[in-house]
Amino acid sequence: MIRASLAAATGLMALALTTPAAHAADCAVSNADPFELSETEVVELYACMEAKMLEGYTKEGDAVAAEYRTWAATATRPAVAGAHGERFLNTFANDIAAEQYTKFEEEGVVMPVGSVLAKESIKITKKAAVRVGPLFIMTKAAAGTAPETSDWVYSGVQPNGKPMKFKQSFCHDCHAAWEDQDSLAYPLEEVRISN
Numbered sequence: 494m495i496r497a498s499l500a501a502a503t504g505l506m507a508l509a510l511t512t513p514a515a516h517a518a519d520c521a522v523s524n525a526d527p528f529e530l531s532e533t534e535v536v537e538l539y540a541c542m543e544a545k546m547l548e549g550y551t552k553e554g555d556a557v558a559a560e561y562r563t564w565a566a567t568a569t570r571p572a573v574a575g576a577h578g579e580r581f582l583n584t585f586a587n588d589i590a591a592e593q594y595t596k597f598e599e600e601g602v603v604m605p606v607g608s609v610l611a612k613e614s615i616k617i618t619k620k621a622a623v624r625v626g627p628l629f630i631m632t633k634a635a636a637g638t639a640p641e642t643s644d645w646v647y648s649g650v651q652p653n654g655k656p657m658k659f660k661q662s663f664c665h666d667c668h669a670a671w672e673d674q675d676s677l678a679y680p681l682e683e684v685r686i687s688n
């Protein structure tokens with residue numbers, strides 16, 4: 494832990510020297526293309542953004558935002574999959590969801606009612622600035638509650654703590670592709686934490 498934060502501090506100092514315009518407290522990256530960042534850089538980015546994300550999501554008292562950091566981590570670090578606006582994504586699973594989710598099974602998956610997955614996100618802008626992205630949430634409702642979305646309820650919290658507004662179909666039209674995994678896409682394989 495100490496080594497990681499030292500590395501993050503060193504990285505920040507180096508950036509402060511090369512980019513005088515950036516405020517020292519800002520998190521920075523070397524490249525506007527998220528796919529080009531090294532694993533070390535992503536780990537440093539997360540260390541720098543960790544507190545900022547939580548601060549934003551919890552501003553308006555959202556219940557999931559208040560809890561998700563105490564849930565099971567499902568990945569070793571954030572990763573960029575492409576979907577979700579090429580943001581870095583990091584998913585947490587509540588107690589009800591964690592055991593099944595972290596098996597990352599590919600067939601016949603049925604998540605228990607009350608499962609909640611919360612996924613924080615970090616956005617790199619075209620100018621390589623770093624921003625908190627939304628907290629994306631999926632909640633499994635009782636069977637038959639939401640037949641059009643396989644009983645998943647999609648929601649989200651903006652970086653300012655306010656709820657996101659969108660149609661359920663916007664999210665589910667994509668997530669439905671993972672039919673055998675109960676609409677779950679899972680983190681990238683190289684970052685998964687299996688139980």
Ligand code: HEC
Nearest residue numbers: 574576582610629630631647648664667677678679680681
């Ligand atoms: C274009 C496809 C697409 C759309 C649209 C989409 N997602 Fe996702 N979603 C993914 C992919 C791919 C992943 C897994 C990638 C990762 O987490 O690294 C994912 C993962 C998730 C997860 C973590 C659980 C899981 O599936 O493993 C949540 C929660 C989530 N999305 C919520 C949402 C919400 C809420 C919306 C609508 C606002 C939405 N998604 C829209 C593709 C999509």
